[in-house]
Amino acid sequence: MTTLAGLTVLLVGLWLIGFAAWVLLAPARAKELLSRFAGSFRAHTIEMVLRIVAGWGFIQYAPAMRFPAVAEIFGWVLVASSVVLLLLPWRLHNRFAARVMPSVYRHIAIYAVLSCALGMLVLYAAY
Numbered sequence: 001m002t003t004l005a006g007l008t009v010l011l012v013g014l015w016l017i018g019f020a021a022w023v024l025l026a027p028a029r030a031k032e033l034l035s036r037f038a039g040s041f042r043a044h045t046i047e048m049v050l051r052i053v054a055g056w057g058f059i060q061y062a063p064a065m066r067f068p069a070v071a072e073i074f075g076w077v078l079v080a081s082s083v084v085l086l087l088l089p090w091r092l093h094n095r096f097a098a099r100v101m102p103s104v105y106r107h108i109a110i111y112a113v114l115s116c117a118l119g120m121l122v123l124y125a126a127y
Helices: 001-026 029-037 041-064 068-087 091-108 108-126
Strands: none
Touching: 001 029, 001 041, 001 091, 001 108, 029 091, 029 108, 041 068, 041 091, 068 108
């Protein structure tokens, strides 16, 4: 179980770094992907399930990480916020995204840098 959780944490870190690179290399395609997350019930549900899996990975792997309390809290925040979003009508997520995403798109390079930094921190903390 720990190996699977460690692999999950590794994939999260790599995804964050890869996403940052994608934003810098193909910002239009990255914006297109981001615009789909809350675009339909199916996309919303897949996003929430992936967040729950990632959170579970952090919770399970936290004892093996450099900052176990922080990793566990991060995992629980991912799981709890995802469960709340699953319980709410997905259209609320969609409306929230419609309001927030224009600002994200304007500052996409900052988000890419933060995503890369978080990904590197995850990898450092885990390995």
